[in-house]
Amino acid sequence: MDDDKPEKRLSLTDATTFAQQLCLAHGTSYAVASALANATVSAQAHGQHEVGFGHLPDYLSGFATGRIATAAEPIVTQVAPAMIRCDAAQGIAQLGFDRAFPVLCSNAHQLGIALFAQFNAFTCGELGYYTRRLAREGLVALAFTNGSPLLTVAGQSRPLYSTNPIAFAAASAAGRLLAIDQASSATAYVNLLRAAEAGEAIPAGWAVDAQGNETRSAREALHGTLLAFGGGRGANIALMVEVLAAGLTGANWSLDAADFRAGSESPGAGMLVIGIAPRLLDECFASRLGEQMTRLEALGVYLPGKAKEQAYARAVREGISLPLSAYDAFKAQVQ
């Protein structure tokens, strides 16, 4: 956040209570409010405003218009010893995961690997939230999700996939997390918006225009579609995520998912989360990982997840900050 803008600072506890109140004021059940507040504050505390409080208006509007069921009770079923299926019942994505979490962890630790597959959900917010929690339980975690179509591949004009992110996390013995959370798109939509506002050109490979031609114009890109990162290989990653997150779970393909920002229909998105128990394979995994992280850093490699961990440590000490304008707008909704 810019230092010259007025801010409201909140402790993590106060921020969580505030987010809960906002959800409850929009008619959610206490369980929904609590699950969403935890995820929102976690993202914010890890420095991810856009999937933290910056994303909350999408949820609140979703509760108001009906595209998120305000009191959905997820239906969690262990369909096989290492496999949990969850019908999110058109509600938020976080609650089903919360409900399944202890059993998912236990399954992975006992069986070696275990899976959580959810369909019929709203988009999942910060995907790294799910993998981070599993990594904190000593698991190596992978997650995949989809949602409304936003992304295409070279030669196409119609969006085929959502940003289809992958998240990955593992904890070292020293408690440091290696944590990847990245879209399959070359950039985030907000970067097109910023470039358009600034009148700047965008790099090749970021987007196509409305006709499906690659463009360097941010304004034309806003009428077009994001491209996958890394050309054909990135497009393959987006497709793989689509099959894992939507195909396996039985969720809507991105092509069939309703807009998560407007309307009264749930996107019916999917999410697949895998936890693996490394200690069953190698008791020294966590210390080996820590040594390798140290070695890579000594070689000059930037390790993904470091900035988020530092932001979180700061947030635990100092709380989180919201732009005062956003805080006031939220505050008006709970009074």
Added chain:
Amino acid sequence: MDDDKPEKRLSLTDATTFAQQLCLAHGTSYAVASALANATVSAQAHGQHEVGFGHLPDYLSGFATGRIATAAEPIVTQVAPAMIRCDAAQGIAQLGFDRAFPVLCSNAHQLGIALFAQFNAFTCGELGYYTRRLAREGLVALAFTNGSPLLTVAGQSRPLYSTNPIAFAAASAAGRLLAIDQASSATAYVNLLRAAEAGEAIPAGWAVDAQGNETRSAREALHGTLLAFGGGRGANIALMVEVLAAGLTGANWSLDAADFRAGSESPGAGMLVIGIAPRLLDECFASRLGEQMTRLEALGVYLPGKAKEQAYARAVREGISLPLSAYDAFKAQVQ
């Protein structure tokens, strides 16, 4: 293969017997010869000469110099109900997977998801070979592997990872495979060689020179290192593969892996393979996948794996072709 070069055509059965004889002539056990011959012919029949018979000289030289144990007996242990660990005992990667395969499939079908983790192996050849076999058993499969260092990230000169590929496969109800098998590098090393021979420039983002500076000169790139595809996001994929394939399995990190093309030391590479039983989540998965593949193709999307499937169908009918020079060179080794 070029049409103007003389070729030797072999049925798949004859090609398999030929590859077996070559291995046996280099002192391997029958089990090693058989496992490697099957993988070699499968890759070749899927149109992948460079990981088929084109790769066999690396194995034969490996048997001769001792960097591949000629009669290694893999030690396969089910360390947890959904988790198989395999010590390849410095032998080939394929034999341990063959031994574990029926139990891996059975575990996945019964438990929902199951894992195979191998360390102490030679590089695995065509990674798609492993995922394809699981997909043919009705599983959705993921695989990750590492090996000798060949790949770096922007700003570095030293190779940090092997090409660190990912493979993914799933079968539709009609029997068609969606199959991804791609390196984390922007291109294959052989493409640098070809460009250098042709005196052509290489695209930005393919490689750095010996000093770690990005280069468009193929000749300078040959003294340097391959770059990950797609910038920072691709570098993260390479790192994720490293943690999954080497970290989780207890294999050598790529930084510590001996050269797979020279010397007497095993690279001690790792491979992680995951199988997921989609029907336990959604009975209609295979038909839904087929419909989605049809829809994506109608929208103009090229589906990865299609060319390999077509090559394989042709190879079943017509056999495979080897350059006559290569065939004669092999032949001389078994007589």
